[in-house]
Amino acid sequence: MSTKAQKSSALDILKKILSNQIFIPISALLILTIVNLIVDPSFFEISLGYSSDGNPVLSGYLMTIIDYGSELAILAIGMTLVTAASGGQDISVGAAIAIAGSVILRVLCGTETSPETIQAPIIVAFLVSVLVAMAFGAFNGVLVAYFRIQPMVATLILFTAGRSIAAWINNNQLPIVNDETFTYFGGFIPGIPIPTPFFIAIACIIVTALVLKFTNLGLYVQSVGINEQSSRLNGLNPKFIKFITFVILGICVAVAGLIKVSRLSTINYSVIAKDIEMDAILAVALGGNVLSGGKFSITSSILGAYVIQFLTTTLYKFEVQSAALSAYKAIVVIILVVISAPVVREKASAIWKKLVNKKAAAKQAG
Amino acid sequence: MSFLSKTRNKFRGITDTNLLTSITIVVFVVMYLCAVIFLGEGFLKAQTFFNMLNANAALIILSCGMSLVMITGGIDISVGGVTALVSMCCAVFLDHHGGNVFGSILIALGIGLAFGLVQGYLVAYLDIQPFIVTLAGMFFARGMTTIVNTNPFNVANEEFVALKDTRIVIPGMGWYNKAGKYVDAYIEIGVIVALIVVAIMFFALKWTKSGRNFYAVGGNQQSALMLGVNVKRTKFVSHVICGLLAGIGGFVYFMHVGSGAASHASGAEMNAIASSIIGGTMLTGGVGNIIGTLFGVMSLALIQNIVSSVGLDEAWWTGITIAAMLCLFLVIQSIVISRKKNQKAEEAMEASAPTATEEKENGDKKSD
Known part of the structure; x- marks a missing residue:
């Protein structure tokens, strides 16, 4: 009897673990780690090198994951909220990143293509791009919340027009920023060997955690996602909550856009953040969130984002072409x-x- | 009854499908007239119109499939990717494996059917959101295109080139060029295929039982189920037909461009959705018309033509104008829906009002 009881309790614990949301990304991470360990353990090597300026820099596949996974994690935060509230995904994030990046370059470079010094402080450029990205987020939000158009179709509008608008903002020119500090956001701060995007991602995660802790946003988003009608009857404003999630995603897009343009100090309208919407949706799905709205866990989504980057990096290591990556994903x-x-x-x-x-x-x- | 209220009643009696379709046709005609008036004689030439058909035959076929899926209440964004995959596979088959045209047509149909079957099964029987399934389908198709062959190339197969260059001359529609020589107006084979597809789809959706089932499922799944419609199978069939049409459309596209490339038909899914929406197909399902879709495609083609003849040659203008038009029509749809709802509420009020007075009268009689 006692063994049976033990067995059932062990089963219960197993069931609890299995039913926990974070189980999915963690198991995916474990599978990927094991595969990489078997095939080639050198995947996990990290070496300390020096950049051309003599600053210490950590390099290795794991650093690449932390570096490029961070922008995805930032997007995953906003995408999770949008998914939870409206039961659909925003597929215009890639195009919106192009717009945000284009705005940053426009403010920094003014009308010249390659000025010697930047024309405005970086913080001003960033704030302007945040405002613009929020405005585009609000545009999506209005279509979804107030005109009741399916999120994916409503964001399809910006998905088509976005890169065109980005090119139009800079008159189809490719401005180049010649400023040392601008490269810090997507690269390394002198003296710190860990890529900066990771710190930006951590800052975003802390802010999100604080917002969710001290406001009712999380609860409201969840209730709107589960049942819009009954949350309206309980005194919530579902339209406004849906709208606000799209605006929050706009802020995330601006941050990701800053990292993206900082990496190159310039922009390529048709290539920047290409297919990133797929990765962001995938991160949300891998985080075990229901794609039709309702309960959500931002922690799992963030972990999901890093797992996706892990997968991408692994595929790159096996010399899969970047254009063919999407088939595997x-x-x-x-x-x-x-x-x-x-x-x-x-x-x-x-x-x-x-x-x-x-x-x-x-x-x-x- | 005054004339005003009569027309108002007539307007009320019009169905959503006809209202949205007629808006599209009116917009198209007005745009064409404006183009003729402001942009000169070029738009009066029959060949200008035929060229729009030639360039967009594939899009017409894709949009027909898209409309069908949207009428059933779903969406399929993999059609562009399937088009690229079909043209690349056919190109590789014809040039690198010495295949013939008939075989490549079978390949095109097979690829389309395979995508339709898998996506249809996932959407209909496993109840997964169509957008996610077909998004994955789109990325899979694009990735596979690169895996099949990375570099774009032109097909040199003689049999195929002969088919590609076949021109069907339309008598009596030609014009005299600057040298005074008579030039015949022509259309390509793809246009004939597209028009046949449009005709078949139109009649099947309008007058067959299974055609009406698509509308029933899209309009209200629950009531369709109660009326004895096999909802799952209808959804499945809609995706299979859409996949098949994507295969056909892919081959027509391939016949038009005559090359294989991973970047082919990029944004075709977007244009197909846009033309369906502009043509009056409702995203919520249950409302739509293939003739409207045809006009939707032609409207998009006309916008592109106008944008390039106004001199805004930069590629981004097309994207922005199409997105703006799409946005406009989405908002019109949203307004139509809310108008219908208000109207129903009004009618319900009107219907309930007399019964209330009758009851009151009855009550009065009783008290007498």
Whole structure:
């Protein structure tokens, strides 16, 4: 008897772990780590080198993951909120990053293409781009919340026009920033060997955590996502909450845009942040969030974002072409959504129950 | 009854489908007239119109599939990727493996059907959001295109080039060029295919039982289920047909451009959705018309033509104008929906008002 009770309690614990949201990204991370360990342990090597200016710089695949995964993590924060509140995803983030980056360069460079000194402080350029990105987020938000258009279709408008608008802001020219400090945001701050985007991501995560802790935003977003009608009857304003999530995503987009343009000190309108919407949605899905809205966990999404970057870096290491990457990621998405589909889950649990019952019956017969 | 209220009643009686379609047709005609008046004689030439058809035959076919899926209440954004994959696979088959045209047509249909079957199964039977499934489908198709062949190239297969260069001359529509020589107006084979697809889809959706099922499922899944419509199978079939049409559209596109490249048909899914929406297909499902879709595609083509003849040649203007037009029509749809809702509420009020007075009268009689 006692062994049976122990067994059932162990099963319960296992079930609890399995049903926890963060289990999905962690298990994906474990699988990827093990695969990499078996194939080539040198993947995890980190070496301390010196940049051309003599500053200490850490390099290695893990640093790449931390570096490039950070912009994705920042986007994942906003995308999770949008997904939870409106039950759809914003597919215009890539185009919006192009706009935000273009605005930053426009403010920094003025009308010249390659000025010797920057024309405005970086903080001013960043704030302007935050305002612009928030305005575009608000545009999406109005279409979704007040005109009741499906989020993915509403954001399709900006998805098409975004890169064109970005090119138009700079008259289709490619301004170059010649300023040392501007490269810090996407590279390294002298003396600190860890890439700066990681610190920016941590700052964003802390701010989000504080906002969720001291306001009711998280609760409201969740309730609107679960049942819009009943949350309206309970005195919430679902339209405004949906709207505000898109504006928050706008802020995240501006931060990611700053990192993106800082990496190159210039911009390429058709290539910058290409396909990043796919990765951001994938991060949310991998974080175990329901893509049709409702409960959400930002921690899992952030972890999901780093796992996606882990996957991308691994694929790059196996010398997969960057254009072919999307095919592999698409397969991962399909596997994920199929596993998390309620229909599949029900069927799986039914089969599981059948097996358990059969075992029990066999035991009884024995 | 005054004339005003009569027309108002007539206006009320018009269905959403017809209202949205007629808005599109009116917009198209007005735009064309403006183009003729302000931009000169070029738009009066029949060939200008035929060139719009030639360049957009593939888009018409893709949009027909898209409209069908949207009428059923879903969406399919993989059509552009499938088009690119089809043209690349056919190109590789024809040039590197010495294939023939018939085989490449089979490849095109096979790829389209495969995408349709898988996506349809995932959407209909596993109940996964169509947008996510087809987004993955789109990225998969684009990635596969690169894996099949990285570099773009022109197809040199003689049989295919002969087919590609086939021109169907339309008698009596030609014009005299500057040298005074008579030039025949022509259309490509793809246009014939597109028009056949439009005709079949239009009749099937309008007058067959299974065609009406798509509207029923898109309009209200629950009531369609109660009326005995097999909702899951209808959704599945809509995705399969859309996939198949994407395959056909891919081959027509391939016949038009005659090359394979990973960047082919980029944004085609967007244009297909935009033309369906402009053509009066509702995103919420249940409302739509293939003729409207045809005019939607032609409107987009006309915008591109106008933008380039005004002199705004930079590529970004097309994107911005299309997005603006899409936005406009989405807002019109949203207003139409809310107008219908208000109207229903009004009618309900009107209907309930007389019954209330009747009851009162009855009550009065009783008290007598």
